[in-house]
Amino acid sequence: MTEQPIVPADDGPRVVVAGVDGSATSLRAAAYAWGLARRSDARLVFVHASTVASLSTLTPAGANAVREAEAEITAELRATFAxxxxxxxxxxxxxxxxxxxxxxxxxxxxxxxxxxxxVVGASAQAGHRLIGSVAVRLVRTGRWPVTVVP
Incomplete structure (x- = not known):
């Protein structure tokens, strides 16, 4: 068997996706992803998923409160990235x-x-040790290299 040289396809990632939710760990992940994108001249896509499934959405006032809170988080993230x-x-x-x-x-x-x-931040929630965090689920999916930032 002849040994084939390892030839990288690129010098680094061209598209980096970072999950953000405004938590301390997600903002550290965002900073890490920013540096990775800057060093690799990659496009950076921040993703904020707003969870709307809760008891508070059963009433119109509760649903409005959830939407307003999510809009506020998104506005804060936009300001942070700007x-x-x-x-x-x-x-x-x-x-x-x-x-x-x-x-x-x-x-x-x-x-x-x-x-x-x-790139995502590590979960600080105790329950995720039992059912799995977003980071663990992304790693198990196995479609992309996943970096979990503490």
Whole structure:
């Protein structure tokens, strides 16, 4: 058997998808993804999935409160990324904010954008040790390299 040389297809990822929800770990993941995109000259796609399935949405007032809270988080994320773009220019990025399960929305966007890498923050919720976090589910999917930032 002749040994074939390892030849990388590219120098790095061309599209990086990062899941963000406004938590401390997701913002660290966003910072890591920003640096990765900057160093690789990759396009960066932030994904914010707003979870709307809760008891509070059973009433019109509750549904409005949930929508307003999610809109506020999205606006804060937009402002955070705009500030990062001023401080660390040169990264082409977008923010996709959609209702739905985080795993499902991140997976769909990563597939649609043909992501070369997915970056998410580690979950701090104790229950995720039993049922699996979004990060674990993304890794198990096995369609992209996944970096989990603590």
């Amino acid at each position: 500030a990062a773009a001023r401080t660390y220019p040169g990264v082409r990025y977008e923010l996709v904010s959609e209702p739905g399960d985080a795993f499902g929305v991140i997976s769909r966007v990563a597939d649609e954008r043909r992501a070369d890498a997915v």
